Amino acid sequence: MKDKVLKVFKENTMLIVLVLVVLFFNVMTNGTMLLPSQFNALITQNAYVYVLATGMLMCMLTGGNIDLSCGSFVCFVGVIGAKVMVNMKASTPVGILVMLLIGVIYGCVLGFVIAYINIPPWIATLAGFLALRGWGIALMHGASNISPLPKEFCAMFTGKMNDLFGGPRIGGVQYNMTSIVAGLIASVIVVLLLFRSRSAKLKKGYEADSLVKVIVKCVLIDFVIMLFAYKFSLAGGIPYALIWVAVIVLIYSFITSKTDVGRYFYTIGGNAEATRLSGIDTKRIMFLAYLNMAVLTVISAFLTMSRFSAANSTAGTNYEMDAISACVVGGVSAYGGSGTVFGMIVGATLIGVINLGMSLMGIDANWQKVVKGVVLLGAVVFEILNNKKNAVR
Amino acid sequence: MGNILLEMKNITKEFPGVKALDNVNLKVEQGEIHALVGENGAGKSTLMNVLSGIYPYGSYTGDIVYNGEVCQFQKIKDSEEKGIVIIHQELALIPYMSIGENMFLGNEQGSKAAIDWDKTYAEADKYLKMVGLTESSRTLIKDIGVGKQQLVEIAKALAKHAKLLILDEPTSSLNETDSKALLDLLLKFKQDGMTSIIISHKLNEVSYVADKITVIRDGSTIETLDKTVDEITEDRIIKGMVGRAMTDRFPKRENVKIGDIAMEVKDWTVYHPQFAERKVVDGVSMNVRKGEVVGIAGLMGAGRTELAMSIFGKAYGTNISGQLILDGKEVKLKNIKDAIKHKIAYVTEDRKGNGLVLTNPIKINTTLANLSELCSKHVIDQDKEYQVAEEYRDKLKTKCPTVEQNVGNLSGGNQQKVLLAKWMFANPDVLILDEPTRGIDVGAKYEIYCIINDLVAAGKSVIMISSELPEVLGMSDRIYVMNEGKMVGEMAGAEASQESIMSCILKS
Numbered sequence: 001m002k003d004k005v006l007k008v009f010k011e012n013t014m015l016i017v018l019v020l021v022v023l024f025f026n027v028m029t030n031g032t033m034l035l036p037s038q039f040n041a042l043i044t045q046n047a048y049v050y051v052l053a054t055g056m057l058m059c060m061l062t063g064g065n066i067d068l069s070c071g072s073f074v075c076f077v078g079v080i081g082a083k084v085m086v087n088m089k090a091s092t093p094v095g096i097l098v099m100l101l102i103g104v105i106y107g108c109v110l111g112f113v114i115a116y117i118n119i120p121p122w123i124a125t126l127a128g129f130l131a132l133r134g135w136g137i138a139l140m141h142g143a144s145n146i147s148p149l150p151k152e153f154c155a156m157f158t159g160k161m162n163d164l165f166g167g168p169r170i171g172g173v174q175y176n177m178t179s180i181v182a183g184l185i186a187s188v189i190v191v192l193l194l195f196r197s198r199s200a201k202l203k204k205g206y207e208a209d210s211l212v213k214v215i216v217k218c219v220l221i222d223f224v225i226m227l228f229a230y231k232f233s234l235a236g237g238i239p240y241a242l243i244w245v246a247v248i249v250l251i252y253s254f255i256t257s258k259t260d261v262g263r264y265f266y267t268i269g270g271n272a273e274a275t276r277l278s279g280i281d282t283k284r285i286m287f288l289a290y291l292n293m294a295v296l297t298v299i300s301a302f303l304t305m306s307r308f309s310a311a312n313s314t315a316g317t318n319y320e321m322d323a324i325s326a327c328v329v330g331g332v333s334a335y336g337g338s339g340t341v342f343g344m345i346v347g348a349t350l351i352g353v354i355n356l357g358m359s360l361m362g363i364d365a366n367w368q369k370v371v372k373g374v375v376l377l378g379a380v381v382f383e384i385l386n387n388k389k390n391a392v393r
Numbered sequence: 394m395g396n397i398l399l400e401m402k403n404i405t406k407e408f409p410g411v412k413a414l415d416n417v418n419l420k421v422e423q424g425e426i427h428a429l430v431g432e433n434g435a436g437k438s439t440l441m442n443v444l445s446g447i448y449p450y451g452s453y454t455g456d457i458v459y460n461g462e463v464c465q466f467q468k469i470k471d472s473e474e475k476g477i478v479i480i481h482q483e484l485a486l487i488p489y490m491s492i493g494e495n496m497f498l499g500n501e502q503g504s505k506a507a508i509d510w511d512k513t514y515a516e517a518d519k520y521l522k523m524v525g526l527t528e529s530s531r532t533l534i535k536d537i538g539v540g541k542q543q544l545v546e547i548a549k550a551l552a553k554h555a556k557l558l559i560l561d562e563p564t565s566s567l568n569e570t571d572s573k574a575l576l577d578l579l580l581k582f583k584q585d586g587m588t589s590i591i592i593s594h595k596l597n598e599v600s601y602v603a604d605k606i607t608v609i610r611d612g613s614t615i616e617t618l619d620k621t622v623d624e625i626t627e628d629r630i631i632k633g634m635v636g637r638a639m640t641d642r643f644p645k646r647e648n649v650k651i652g653d654i655a656m657e658v659k660d661w662t663v664y665h666p667q668f669a670e671r672k673v674v675d676g677v678s679m680n681v682r683k684g685e686v687v688g689i690a691g692l693m694g695a696g697r698t699e700l701a702m703s704i705f706g707k708a709y710g711t712n713i714s715g716q717l718i719l720d721g722k723e724v725k726l727k728n729i730k731d732a733i734k735h736k737i738a739y740v741t742e743d744r745k746g747n748g749l750v751l752t753n754p755i756k757i758n759t760t761l762a763n764l765s766e767l768c769s770k771h772v773i774d775q776d777k778e779y780q781v782a783e784e785y786r787d788k789l790k791t792k793c794p795t796v797e798q799n800v801g802n803l804s805g806g807n808q809q810k811v812l813l814a815k816w817m818f819a820n821p822d823v824l825i826l827d828e829p830t831r832g833i834d835v836g837a838k839y840e841i842y843c844i845i846n847d848l849v850a851a852g853k854s855v856i857m858i859s860s861e862l863p864e865v866l867g868m869s870d871r872i873y874v875m876n877e878g879k880m881v882g883e884m885a886g887a888e889a890s891q892e893s894i895m896s897c898i899l900k901s
Contacts, residue, residue, distance in 0.1 A: 206776050259771045260764045267761055270750035277708060277739065277747055278762040278815070279730040337752045 010386065014331060014343065014379070018350045025357030032360050036235035039228060044158065044307065046352040047241035048074075048300040050345065052323035053330075054252045055296035057344050059289045060327055061256075061265040063272065063336035065121040067293045067320060069110070069128025074301040074316030076136035077102055081301070082146035082311035083139065085153060092153040099298050107294030108287075115286035129320070137313045147310030157244065157306035160237035167233065176233040183229020187222040194218055241303055248299070253341040265289065269336025325372065326351055329379040351375070396423035397458075398588050399444075399477075399557060404455035406436075406443055413439045414453070415612045421557070421590060421605075426583055428603035429592045432634055432834035436612040437592045438482075441559050445479040446472040459557075476556030480546045482565060486534045493517035493530035496549040520548040524578060539693070540571030547578070558582070558589040564598060565832055568693035568860060569895075576602045594834065595861075596627040608633035631835055643867035644839065646846045651870065652683035654721070655854040656737070656823045661715035663696075663703040669711060673699045675878040677715075681823060681854040686845060688869030688886070689858045690894050696878040697858045698742060701825045705739035706732030719823075733762060738821035740812055742828035742858070744805075748812045751801035755793060756782040758800050758811050763819040785814035789844060806837025813844060824848060825856045830864060842868060862891045874898060 009016065026033040052070055059065045077099050085095035106128075113124045140146060160176075167177035194214050201208035209217075232238050256262040264285050267275040276282045304315055330347020332339025354375060358368045399421040406414040414436045421427045429437045442448050444457060446466030457464045459475060466472045469479075486495045493514045502516060503509030517530030524544045528537060534545070543563055550558055560579075564572035572595075579589055579602055593599050599606060606625065608615040615633050618625050631642070657680035665671040674696045681687045689697050702709035704717060706729035716723055719735055726732045732739075741748040749758050759782045760767055767774050767781070782796035789810040793803060800811055809829065816824060826845070830838040845855055845868065859865045865872055872889045874882035874897040882897035 201776060204776055204780075206779060258773055258775070260768050260773055261771060263757065263761075263764065263773065267750045267753060267757065270752045271747065273747035274741075274750055275761070277705075277729060277741060279706070279728075279733040280761075281728070281730070337750070 013382070013386070014329070014346045014350065018346055018353065021350060021353055021357070025353065025360065029357065029360045033357055034231075036231040038356060038360070039231040040235040040239055042349070042352050042356055043242045043245070044239050045356070046348060047239075047245050047303045048319065049322050049326050049348045049352065050245045051248055051296050051300040051303065052319055053326040053344050053348050054248055054341065055293035056320075056323040056327050057256075057332055057339055057341065058252070058265055059121070059293055060324075060332050060334070061269045061336055061339060062286055062289050063269045064334050065114075065286075065289070065336070066324055067110075067125045067128075067290065067297075068122060069125040069132055069320070070293065070297045070300070070323065071316040071319035071321075072129050072131075072133035072136070073103075073106060073294065073297045074304055074319055075311075075313065076132040077106075077298055077301045078305045078311035078315050079136040079139050079146065079313075081305065082149060085150055086146050086148070092150050092156075095150075095153060096302070099301065100295065103294045103298035104291065107291035110294060111287035111290035114290055115283040121290075140311075140313055144314075145308075145310040145312045147308075149305060149309050149311075153302075154306040154309050155240075157240055157302050160232075160235075160239050161243075163237060173234060174236070176235075176237040179229050179233035179238050182238060183226050186225050186229075190221050190225070191218045244299065244303065248296070249341055249345060256341055261285070261288070266337055269333070269338070271337075322351070325376050329376060331379075331383055333383075334380065347379070397421070398423040398460060400456075400458040401440070401444065402456045402458065404440065404443055404453055404457075406439055406448060406453040413612055414443070416455075417609065417612070417614050419607055419614065420617070421588060424583060424586050424588055425604040426579055426589045426591060426602050428599040428606045429590060429609060430594075430596070430599055430606060430630055430634060431609035432836055435609045435634075435834075437609055438561060439612075440609070441479055441561060441590070441592065444472065445469055445477055445559065473553055476554055477559065478550040478553050478555035478557070479559040480543075480550055480561065480563060482562040484539075484542050484546060484566075486542055486545060488535035489533060491531050491533055492521065492528065492537075492545050495534055495545065496520065496530070496552050498549075500553060516552065517548070520551050521545070523551055524548045525574070538571075540567050540574070543567060543571070543575060544578070547575075556588065558587060560589065560591045562592055562594065562832070564593065564595060566693075569862075570692065572598060594832070596630050597863075599630065600625050600627060606630060610634060634835060642835070642839065642863070644843050644846055646686075646849065649684050649846075649850050651685045652852070654680045655683045655719070656681050657716075657718040658704060659716040659718070661700065661703070661717075662713070663699055663710035664712040666709065666711050673710060673878055674703060677875070677878075677880050679873055679880060679883075681856050683822075683852050683854055684849045685870045686849055686855045686857060686868055686886075688865035688872045689856065689875055690862060690865045690872055690898075691860075691875035692898060693860060695875045695898075697875050698827055699878075700875070701739055701827055701856070701858060704732075705729060705737055705825065708732075708739065733819055733821070736820065736822040737825070738762070738816040738819050738823070739825045740816050740827060740829060742831060744808050744812045749800045749808060749815075752799060754799055755786070755791070755796040755803075755811050759785055759796070759814050759818055762815050766818075781818060782814075785818060788817075789814055790840060804833075804837075806833040806840070809833055809837065809841060810844075813841070817848075821853070823854045823856070825858070827858045828860065829857060830859070830861070838864075862894060865889075865894070866891065 022033065032038065055070070056067060059067050080102055081095050081099040084090045084098050085092065110124060110128065113119050114121050161178055163176045163178050165177035165181065167175040194217060198208045198214050256265065264275060264280050268282050268285055272282055305311055326348035327339065327344050328334060328347070329350055330339070330343035330345065332344060351372065354371065355368065358371065397420055401417065401419040404414050404417045405412070417436065417440055419440065431437050443453050446469050449467045450465035459477065464475065496517045497513050501508050502513045514530045521528065521530055524547050526541060526544050526548070528541065534542060563575055567575065576598055579591070582589065591602065604620050606618040608630065618629070659678045661674055661677045662672060663674035665673050677700055691697050699709050703713050706726045707713055708729050717726065724735055726735060745751060750761070756778060760778050764773065767778050779796065786793065786796055791807050791810040791814070793807060800808055803811065830841050845857070849855055857865070857868060866886065866889055869886040872884050872886055872894065873880055874894055876898045884893065
């Protein structure tokens with residue numbers, strides 16, 4: 001029994017740390033941390049991290065490869081988008097398409113250079129890091145931003161979902177029913193999926209998780225979902241940013257855990273030559289990793305631009321570092337081959353919570369950086385020590 | 394002789410959950426060559442790690458008496474100061490540094506402030522001469538062959554004033570000529586009074602050099618054979634190692650019908666991928682029939698691996714020319730995927746380097762080469778995958794707690810089985826096995842041979858590349874001999890002998 005408990009702790013250390021950190025900040029800020037508005041802030045301020053870190057995860061899986069250029073690319077593609085939509089007065093769909101197209105082009109170039117010409121990723125993307133920021137700012141001709149972006153554009157990525165049901169007003173507080181209903185639906189889906197997977201396994205005679213484990217899992221996941229749903233219902237509804245993040249995260253979670261292509265990302269990180277000799281086009285996978293990264297970077301640029309309703313010359317600064325930190329804290333191996341989308345979410349959330357908590361406590365921004373650096377290093381040290389202990393001989 | 398240099402008494406070492414060594418005793422006399430043999434995982438390397446201080450004093454129980462005093466080594470440096478130097482199986486040399494730099498790494502010559510390079514290289518040259526190398530110590534390690542690198546390791550040990558030399562599988566990556574040279578060097582050192590402990594799987598080498606042989610099985614000493622007292626034969630050693638007499642090291646193949654030609658190559662020529670003017674495989678023609686085991690013998694560097702990999706969907710080489718005929722039809726394979734589709738499998742010689750994903754579970758490794766079989770619209774049926782992995786685990790008798798276990802945690806023999814399972818699941822007609830039993834113990838070898846027999850009994854064709862002549866002779870229906878990129882001989886398995894193969898190579 002003791003072993004079991006220990007195992008659960010070991011497998012979910014970061015999750016437990018996250019809960020403790022949230023509670024810690026809640027105490028330190030006298031409950032401000034868990035106010036509905038902070039849930040909203042956590043998601044909207046960090047949406048770009050989740051999206052970028054998803055792309056970074058795919059790159060890192062292939063062998064600890066990173067993309068240093070994504071922050072600069074957020075700026076560059078934002079400037080282009082703003083020029084198209086503001087200066088040239090093109091419609092929002094055109095703007096979005098142009099930006100996506102540029103993402104695909106840049107991804108292809110980057111992927112080609114890395115996968116087929118064998119330029120080490122950090123060098124290729126370092127070039128992008130320098131050039132794209134410069135190019136983006138140069139295109140602004142001395143302005144520090146281009147604004148305002150069209151309302152329709154901003155509405156797609158910021159703002160909150162309107163209440164379809166007309167929620168009740170109780171004790172002077174407006175409840176958003178859509179949020180609650182969406183939470184309930186998601187909760188039910190989680191329960192159905194988990195139980196269906198278990199019964200399918202049992203039916204075919206395979207090993208499956210114990211009933212208790214499945215129930216505990218359901219309860220915990222549903223608790224988190226409903227907590228968010230409840231808080232958002234008080235904060236005026238589900239932020240659109242969350243929907244974008246949720247969709248992307250779900251898609252990539254599926255790709256990494258259930259599909260053959262996703263599997264190859266892991267095996268290349270584990271042993272590229274063995275994967276190649278198994279008849280898998282490893283170069284294509286590397287190419288896909290960076291193409292995918294560029295496209296997700298564009299989506300992240302949408303989220304960033306719309307939050308400020310502008311393209312800024314400083315947009316995207318240090319985003320690449322945020323994404324890498326989220327992955328690393330979330331247990332993605334810096335050498336490739338292991339890491340999950342779920343882990344990355346925990347890592348990104350942990351960093352987001354620390355940021356938010358420290359800001360609420362009024363801690364100086366420079367000290368915040370110090371704390372984040374320590375957390376990053378601590379997470380990696382912990383990860384490596386933990387792995388060492390588990391390794392046989 | 395007669396003086397006991399080293400005595401290890403009742404050494405017991407436990408790892409969490411496993412007793413790796415259980416009351417092991419080892420006595421080594423001054424000036425002898427003492428061989429340590431045993432199956433993989435028997436505890437030989439663990440014992441040597443205890444001796445050299447890699448496992449510090451206190452992490453094991455028992456006594457080490459060296460030169461009459463009880464030693465309590467805390468780290469490698471402690472044992473090296475006493476003259477105990479261990480040379481590990483995997484070479485620990487840095488390719489882009491010179492021989493001299495490597496030899497004095499951690500033992501730099503000169504004052505505290507700066508390294509005296511002239512002294513370093515002069516000293517290095519002195520020791521290189523002792524091991525019979527004529528290379529300048531300024532040569533980079535990457536520019537000399539594996540055989541010479543192994544000699545550099547020995548020279549490095551000598552530079553540390555070794556009195557007791559421990560060699561862990563020193564010949565595992567050497568060809569026959571280099572191995573012989575190395576063993577003769579040990580014999581020469583013996584005459585000068587050097588004491589050596591050699592760990593080896595190659596029993597012919599052990600009986601060639603060793604004065605005494607200690608057999609370890611499952612973490613305990615079984616017996617020590619003395620050349621002057623016992624009659625040492627390979628069968629005698631094997632009996633000690635596996636605990637039973639192995640009357641036949643190669644299982645018999647019965648009633649396997651050899652059919653039509655399954656695969657044939659004609660005039661196959663391959664050039665080196667980097668040095669495009671260098672021919673690595675030169676006009677090779679060969680074939681393999683259904684139900685047949687064809688062995689390819691040759692020295693290391695003969696071009697056998699290159700031949701196999703170039704056939705396997707151009708996985709190696711450039712400018713490949715020649716005909717590849719499968720089941721009577723000429724085919725052109727564009728890439729590895731194509732080769733797998735045409736039912737060819739290449740099982741690599743380097744299971745850790747390019748065969749398996751060590752950080753992934755058995756399950757994932759088993760299905761990697763044929764994952765599409767388990768997919769519908771790119772989605773993996775993971776339940777079925779588990780089932781497949783279980784099926785092959787049973788079939789090949791892979792020893793592991795579950796198929797979710799990471800392959801890196803398995804022993805060499807079991808890793809090899811996972812690698813075979815992976816390619817068997819790809820359902821090939823022609824399997825090219827490159828050194829299928831390298832670095833695995835006698836018991837596991839036998840099991841691999843049984844698997845090969847099952848494969849041909851099922852009508853598959855097997856091409857087996859091996860540097861161990863007894864294995865080639867024991868397993869093959871037909872043998873090709875390759876040297877310097879060319880096929881220099883072909884003979885029926887029954888008629889071939891070690892001598893006839895070697896003479897083919899030497900006369901070519």
